[in-house]
Amino acid sequence: MRVITYGTYDLFHEGHRRLLERAKALGDYLIVGVTTENYDDARGKLNVQQSLMTRIKNVEDSGLADKIVIEEYEGQKVQDIQKHQVDVFAIGSDWLGRFDYLKDYCDVVYLERTKGVSSTQLRNEAGVIKLGVVGAGRIAHRFVQEARFVSGISVEAVHNRTHSTAEAFAAEHELSRAVEDYDELLASVDAVYVATPHDTHADFARRAMDAGVHVLCEKPMTLTRAETEELFALAQERGVVLMEAIKTAFAPGFQRMVALARSGAIGQVRSVDATFTKLVDEGRELQPPAGGSISELASYPLVAVVKLLGTEVVDVRTTSLQPEESPVEVYSKIDVTFTHGEATSRTGLGVKAEGDLVVAGSGGYLYVPAPWWKTEYFEARFEDSRDNKKYYYKFDGDGLRYELAEFAWLIRNETFESYKLRAAESVAIADVIERARTDARVLT
Incomplete structure (x- = not known):
């Protein structure tokens, strides 16, 4: 045979x-x-x-x-x-x-994968990063599936507040174990991926970094500027990598689009208009206090805004739609002003709109069609259409592999910040999200 x-x-x-x-x-x-x-x-x-x-x-x-x-x-x-x-x-x-x-x-x-066969010594010699997953929801399932495409990463275990859910998750993905005690998980891994409800991110990230464990934290890292600043300060103090998992920021096509815009190819960037909506009938996205379209989706438009216009925000004005029967806002328009330009972010869980991205410059503009947050294709358009250009790039799978690959590279190279998403940019995004959620004009 x-x-x-x-x-x-x-x-x-x-x-x-x-x-x-x-x-x-x-x-x-x-x-x-x-x-x-x-x-x-x-x-x-x-x-x-x-x-x-x-x-x-x-x-x-x-x-x-x-x-x-x-x-x-x-x-x-x-x-x-x-x-x-x-x-x-x-x-x-x-x-x-x-x-x-x-x-x-x-x-x-x-x-079937043989569980728990690789000793700590062998993994250290090989340079394999042992990673634990915190949370067992939809995004965590997709993350583990994507992790198999990143060399040198071994997803070892999962922790979830409902242990039976963690056990089912571990069995489905053939992980070594489900760990009921979070501190026990932290003692057995090099890094964690935090994919719990938004308002619990900070506590899980803080405890991991205090234990000397690197953290890849789902977006939004926190819902306030102060807490995000605190976490990055703690990462620096503990000498660990802390990175916000906004997958778009690490996608090859998005990076090339930002580089082209910032290179002066369309002149000076003056406006960014980004929309991300989806229709949701039930789930934690629609549950207070951390639900709503801003907390769920605004990180994506805002990463485009800060990458293209910077982090020095002058003003934030928000209009939100929250029908009487809804416990959270289901659509929001956030207008962000800078000294040299402006931006608009539209997000929706109960309103559907064209999800495109337009970057307007003094000499032309970039158009990225839906779904722009999975950037595979964009166009540079000019006054003279003969100068227009089209650009094509790969976007594999669900895109989570790109953020994980960058996270692993930072750990291996003892580098504590990625130029693809800097700490100051994550802080600026948290700042806008906080201001948008607390000071919106609400329509019913």
Whole structure:
């Protein structure tokens, strides 16, 4: 029986070895495909640390591969299976169902992840960052799925205020454990991803940093300027990374759009108009005291505002819609004034509008169509339409991999701030959110 499996095998550790052992046990001849850098990039795998030759040697040194092939392109598995007369295709169960199409050519086996096999010493040697998830809601589920695309990250455990929910989460994502005590989680990981309700972020982040643990915190980091400033001051004091998880800020297309606008290509930026709405019927987004369209969505338009116009806000004026039957506002228009320009942010949970972004400059403008917060395409438009240009960029998956890759890079390089989203920018966003929520003209 000939068995084939594939992987990146970056920072080769005991988990990789166990998976290869289990694949080899399915037959008597194991073929291992190792992905190239270009193919990893094409399939959205980020932060690969080692060269292809080093990763091939990692597999060779395991002594488990009878043959090694190089995977270079989408669809190669079909050809490899036929070329090498493979009987069984084996892959980790986190890809469950993804490769069922190969059943036309051979048996397909999904190998359950072996939990808790990598010792602290091996992980330290390999440079793998052990990460705990705090919260077990929708965004946490998407985050764990995206984390498999970031090399050198191992999501180890989950903590949630309802422990049975954490246990179900851990089982679904094949994590080592669900941890009932938060301090116990902090003692076993290098970093945490905080994805709890907005008004609990600060406490979880503060406790983690006091324990010397790095923090990636979902947006909005807090709902006040003072608390956000306090958290960044604590991160500096403790020597840990604190980063706000506004995925748009770290997406390649958004970064290029900001760079183009700030380079003077459309003259001086004078206005930013950004809209993000979705229709929500139920859930924590509609529950006080932390719910509402501003707290839920305004971080996205405001990250565009501060990246393009800066952090020196002169004035904030807000109009919100809160129908009598609603406990929170369901639509808000926030007008932000700067000394050199202005911006408008529109957010809605009960109102639907075109979700585009327009950046107006003294020499032209940028247009980013919906969903602009997942920037894949934008246009530079000018008075003379012959000068117009179109730009295309990748946006893989749900985009959470980009923020996680940046977070991991900061930790490994002992760098405590990302230029893609600076502390001062997170503070400015919190400031506008606080002012918008507390001083709005409310319509019913």
